[in-house]
Amino acid sequence: MALDHNASGVFPIAVTPFLPDGSLDVKSVDSMTDFYLGAGATGLTILGIMGEAPKLEMSESLAITKQVVxxxxxxxxxxxxxxxxxxxMRQLARGAMELGAAGVMIAPPPALRTDDQITTYFAQAVEAIGDDIPWVLQDYPLTLTVVMTPKVIRTIMQNHASCVMLKHEDWPGLEKISTLRGFQKDGSMKPISILCGNGGLFLDFETERGADGxxxxxxxPDMLVELVDLARQGIRDEAHDLFDAHLPLLRYEQQQGIGLAVRKYVLQKRGAIASDAQRKPGGSLTAAAKxxxxxxxxxxxxxxARARA
Known part of the structure; x- marks a missing residue:
């Protein structure tokens, strides 16, 4: 099953479970996957920024991919x-697809600054992995420091048929979503899937601007699934009420430096993973933060009631 521009719903960014000694928690990979599926996820995304991907060896990345798939x-x-x-990048991308992945996600390296540098980088990336692999363009300037304008995103999308989705994480970014959907409407850009990240901090309005999830x-993630479903049905007040209830915790989880520690702590409490450990270098919560x-x-x-667990 290959990823395409019709993808929608919720694709949770999965954490990578570790044991307290830093080794992979293979058992929790299964329980974590079951947790996300039980929450109603329409897809899964692994080995992202919050998945501690740079701390993994290639063999570990492929092993996790095989197990989750x-x-x-x-x-x-x-x-x-x-x-x-x-x-x-090529080794992991080709290996992941051979193991049954639906697609891959590529983020720009922080050194890119000009529009030409950005478009050239992604052209080279596609050349490296092969234009037969569907891929997601990650736009996360707050962390990656690479600013991609809507026109640059349109250029990348038009230049590469294999780019089928934008992971939108700009902030502020609501106007960017509207502009991109406007490009689609006037025919200057092909249809694409837009799924939003940034912890879900603006998901209540992103769905109204045209995001697919x-x-x-x-x-x-079960709240995110419910929110997206409510937005699709046009039940606006109920969607915002649900979002507002979660906003304090969502905001707390967005803190730089400890966000992953908060996320893993709550996922452990909810039974998704056995330990909130991160592989070094990694942070942990103080008693006050907990x-x-x-x-x-x-x-x-x-x-x-889902928070009672």
Whole structure:
């Protein structure tokens, strides 16, 4: 099953489970996959930025890909293949597709600054992995420091038939979504799927601007699924009420430096993974931070029973 521009719904960005000693937690890879599928995910995305991908050896990345793809069954799996060099990118991309992945995701390296540098980089990336592999363009300037205008994104999409999805993570970025959908409407850009990341921080309005769903790792993917479904049905107030209930925890999870630690802590509490450990170098929550998360969960539980776990 190959990824295409019709992809929609929620593709959670999966964490990578580790044991306290830093080794891969193979058992939790299965429980994590089951958790996301049980939440109603329409797809899965592994080895992203919040999946600690740079800390993995190539053999580990391929082993995780194989395990998740097999466990997910008919649910499409997107694999992050961003790498400093194209040789490693090609090896992981081709290997992931051979294992049954639906597509790959590529982020620009931080050194890119001009429009020509950006378009040239992605042309070289496609040449390296092969134009037969469907791929997701990750636009995350807040972390990657690479600014891609709507026109640059349109150029990349038009130059490469294999680019079928945008992972939109710009902030502010609502106007960018509207502009891209406008390009589609006037015929100057092909139809693409737009899934939004950034922790889901603006998902309530992104869906209204034309996003097809979410590709992010907030620890309540079941809420994201419900929100996207409500938006599709046009039940606006209920969608925003649900989002507002989760916003304090969502905001807390978005903190630079400890965001992944918060996410893994909540996922552990929800039974998705056995340990909230990160592979070094990695952070952890202080007792004070854990108490704050617990307080946020207790408040959320008054409005959403899923937080009681």
């Amino acid at each position: 097999q466990r997910a069954g008919n649910v499409p799996v997107v694999v992050g293949v961003s790498a400093p060099g194209f040789a490693a 979410a590709m992010t790792g907030y620890a309540f 108490a704050e998360v617990e307080y946020l969960l207790s408040r959320l539980a008054k409005r959403d």
